[in-house]
Amino acid sequence: MNLRVILADDHPFVLLGVRTALEMHAGVTIVGEAATPDSLLELLQSTPCDVLVTDLTMPEASGAVGDGLDLVRRIRSGWPLLRIVVMTALTNTAILRAIVSDGVVSTLSKTEAMNELWQAIEAGCKGDVYVGHSIVEALARPLDEACDLPPVLRLSRKQAEVIRMFVRGQSISEIAATLGCHRRTVTRQKREAMAKLGVANDPGLFAYIRAHGVYES
Template sequence: MNLRIILADDHPFVLLGVRAALEMRAGVTIVGEATTPTSLIELLRSTPCDVLVTDLTMPETSGVVEDGLDLVRRIRSAWPLLHIVVMTALTNTAILRAIVSDGVVSALSKMETMDELWHAIEASDKGEVYVGRSVAEALAQPWDETCDLPVASRLSRRQAEVIRMSVRGHSIAEIALALGCHRRTISRQKRDAMAKLGVTNDPGLFAYIRVHGVHES
C-alpha cells in the first residue's frame, strides 16, 4: 500500500501527534500539512494525495478562504475524487449532520483514539464512509422535526439577539452598550446560548448559524 495523506489543523501539537501516529503505519506517507484554509487549498493544488484528514474549524484573520462546512464543500467541488476525513471537536448535531449528509465525507470526534482515525482513513481510501462512535451517538439524539433543530438549541429572545449581533461582528462591549447591559451579562448570555447550540468557540458558532440561523423558543 502507498497511501498519501495531507493533514490540516490549526493546532501544531495536533498535527505533530497525528503525523507521528500515522507514520508508524506501513505504506503511509504524509505528503503535506496545512494550518489554515488558504494554505490547505494551496497545498491541494500542488500536492497529489489520496486522503485528506482535516479539522473543521481553522479560522484565519485574512478570511480569504472560509473554514467549516464551506471549506469542506469547496474541496468536494474542486477535488471530487479526494477522500476526506473530518476530525472535529464540535458536538453540534446540525453541523455534524451537514458534514455526513452527502454520504461521502467521513467524520469523527477529536476525542476518539488514533486507531479509530486509522479505521476512518482506511474506510475512506476504499470509498466508504466512516462515522466515529461519538459522532454517531450525537446524530442519534432526539430532534424536533417541526423545525429540524435539536430541542435544546432554541434560544431565549435575548440570547438570540446577542448571538445575532455577535455573528455580525460586534464585540461584547458593543453589544452591552447597544442593549444597555453589563459586559459580564452579555458574556454569560453568549456562553449559555453557545452551550445550547452545542458549540464551544466562535468558528463553531459561525458555522452553525450559516447552516440553520437563529431560532428562538
C-alpha cells in the same frame, strides 16, 4: 498502499499525534500540514495528495472565524477525487448530522482511538464513507426536543439578539454600543447562549448557525 496525506488542524499537538499515528503505516507519506483554512486551500493547490485529514473548525491567522462546513464543501468542489476525513471535537448533533448527511465525507470524533482514523482512510480508499463510533452513538440517541429546536427558539430574546449581531460580523464592543449596555454584559450573554447551543468556541458557533440555516439572511 501508497498514500499522500495532508493534515489540517490549528492545534500543533493534534497534528503531531495524527502524523505519528499515520506514519506507522507503510506507504503513508505526510506531504503537508496546515493550521488555517486559507493555508489549507493554498497547500491543496500546490501539493498533490490522496487524502485530507482535517479539523472542522479552524480560525484564520487573523483570528477571524471560518465556516467549517463551507470549507469542506469548497474542497469537495475543487478537488472532487480527494478523500476527506473530518476530525472534530464538536458534539452538537445538528452539526454532526450536517456533516454525515453529506454522504461523501468520513467523520470522526477527536475522542476516537487512532485506529479508527486508519479505518476511515481505508474506507475512503475503497470508495466508502466511515463514521466514527462516538458519532454514530450520538446520532442514534433519541432526539431531545429542547436541544434540537432552532436556536432562535431556544435562546432568550437578548441572547438571540447578541448571537445574531455577532454572526453578522459585529464585535462585542459594537454590539454593546448598539444595545446600550456594557461589554461584559454582551460577553456573558454570548457565553450563556453558546452553552445552550452546546458549542465551546466561535468556530463551533458559526458551524452551528450554518447547520441550522438561521441568522444568515
